[in-house]
Amino acid sequence: MRAKDSDALSRLVFATRSGGLSHLVHAIREVLDADVGLFDLSGSTLAASPSRSIWAADVLLGARDGDVVEGCAVRAVEVDGERVACLAVRTESDDGAVLPVAVDLVAIELMRLRAAQVGWRELVSGLLDDILAGRVSEDDAVARLRAAGLDVSRPFRMLVGWADLPAGARRSLPWGGIYALMNGQREPFLRVVRDGRVLMLVPDDDLPDRIAETLLRQLSRLGAGARVGVSLPHRGAAGVRVGFFEASSALEEGEGVHHPRRLDLVRLLVMTNAAVPLGELAREQLRPLLDYDAAHGTALLETFRAYLETDRDIVRATERLFIHRNTLRYRLRQITGLLDVDLDSVATIATLWLALRALDGEGAFDKGNVQ
Numbered sequence: 001m002r003a004k005d006s007d008a009l010s011r012l013v014f015a016t017r018s019g020g021l022s023h024l025v026h027a028i029r030e031v032l033d034a035d036v037g038l039f040d041l042s043g044s045t046l047a048a049s050p051s052r053s054i055w056a057a058d059v060l061l062g063a064r065d066g067d068v069v070e071g072c073a074v075r076a077v078e079v080d081g082e083r084v085a086c087l088a089v090r091t092e093s094d095d096g097a098v099l100p101v102a103v104d105l106v107a108i109e110l111m112r113l114r115a116a117q118v119g120w121r122e123l124v125s126g127l128l129d130d131i132l133a134g135r136v137s138e139d140d141a142v143a144r145l146r147a148a149g150l151d152v153s154r155p156f157r158m159l160v161g162w163a164d165l166p167a168g169a170r171r172s173l174p175w176g177g178i179y180a181l182m183n184g185q186r187e188p189f190l191r192v193v194r195d196g197r198v199l200m201l202v203p204d205d206d207l208p209d210r211i212a213e214t215l216l217r218q219l220s221r222l223g224a225g226a227r228v229g230v231s232l233p234h235r236g237a238a239g240v241r242v243g244f245f246e247a248s249s250a251l252e253e254g255e256g257v258h259h260p261r262r263l264d265l266v267r268l269l270v271m272t273n274a275a276v277p278l279g280e281l282a283r284e285q286l287r288p289l290l291d292y293d294a295a296h297g298t299a300l301l302e303t304f305r306a307y308l309e310t311d312r313d314i315v316r317a318t319e320r321l322f323i324h325r326n327t328l329r330y331r332l333r334q335i336t337g338l339l340d341v342d343l344d345s346v347a348t349i350a351t352l353w354l355a356l357r358a359l360d361g362e363g364a365f366d367k368g369n370v371q
C-alpha cells in the first residue's frame with residue numbers, strides 16, 4: 001500500500017472513532033478532495049460534506065454499485081448482505097484503496113447504529129409483551145414507556161401490519177431512525193416486530209394513515225396478502241392493549257389498510273384466549289353437524305353459518321345459499337335436532353356463534369402470526 005493511501009486510511013479510521021458518520025464523511029472529502037454524500041434508501045441525507053451541497057439522491061440511489069452517475073462515483077453500503085445506504089463522491093475515479101475502505105467504515109458505523117436501534121426495539125418489545133399480558137400496572141407501564149422515549153399520555157394509534165413473508169424477509173424491512181440515532185435521538189415512533197407482525201405506535205396527528213400506507217407498501221414488496229390494521233386513538237397503557245386488539249381485529253378485514261368497526265368481542269376472545277382451547281371446544285360443540293355433513297355430503301354447518309351471519313334473516317340467508325325458504329327451514333329443523341338446542345334462545349345463539357368463530361380461527365390466514 002502506498003504511504004499516501006496508508007496515511008489517508010489512518011485519518012478515516014481516526015475520524016470514525018472520534019466522531020461517527022459525520023466526521024467520517026468529512027474526512028473522506030478531505031482525503032479525496034471531492035464532495036461526499038451519504039443517503040439512506042428513502043433518499044434522506046444522512047451526512048454530507050460540504051453540508052449544504054446539493055445531490056440528486058433519487059438518481060444516485062437508482063445506480064448500481066460502482067457506477068458513475070451525474071459526475072459521482074456511487075458505492076452501495078451493505079450490512080449483512082443487505083443494501084442500506086448509498087455513498088456518493090464527486091469524482092470520476094478513485095486511484096487508490098481509499099474509497100472501498102471508506103465504504104467499509106461507513107458500513108461498520110451503520111452496524112453500530114443498527115445494533116443500538118435493535119437493542120432499543122428489543123427492550124420496548126419486551127415491555128409491550130408485559131403490557132399486553134397485563135403483567136405491569138398502568139402507572140409502571142406508563143413510566144417505563146416514558147423512559148423508553150414514548151409518551152402515551154398523549155393520543156396515539158396502534159398500527160399492526162402482516163404479510164405472508166418468506167423466512168428472513170422481515171430483516172429486509174427498511175430501517176427507521178438512522179438519522180435520529182446519529183444525533184442521539186429516539187425514533188419519532190415505535191416500530192417493532194413481534195410474533196410475525198410489525199407493531200407501530202404513532203402520534204394521533206396527520207401521520208397515521210400515511211404511515212400505514214407506507215408500511216403496507218413495504219410489506220407488499222416482501223410478501224403476499226399484506227394488510228395493516230389501524231386502531232382508534234387512545235392514551236395510556238390500557239390504550240396500548242385496546243389499540244393492539246382493535247388493529248389486530250381490523251386485519252381480518254382482508255388485504256389493504258383497515259380501521260376497526262365496532263369492536264368485535266367474540267373475535268377478540270377467539271384471538272386472545274390462548275389459555276382456553278376454544279378451537280377444540282368449538283369442534284366438540286359442533287361435532288354433530290360436522291359428522292353429519294361428512295357422512296351424508298350435506299352442508300348443514302355452512303347453512304347454519306349463513307343463517308347466523310345474516311342475523312337469522314330467512315330471506316337474506318336463502319339468497320346467499322341459493323335455496324328455497326322451505327329448504328332452509330327444513331335444514332334448521334335438522335340442525336336443531338342434531339345439536340339438541342333451542343335456536344330461539346339468545347344464550348344458545350351466542351354460544352354457537354362463538355363456536356363458529358373459534359372454528360374459523362383454526363384456519364385463519366394469520367394463524368401463528370396474528371393470533
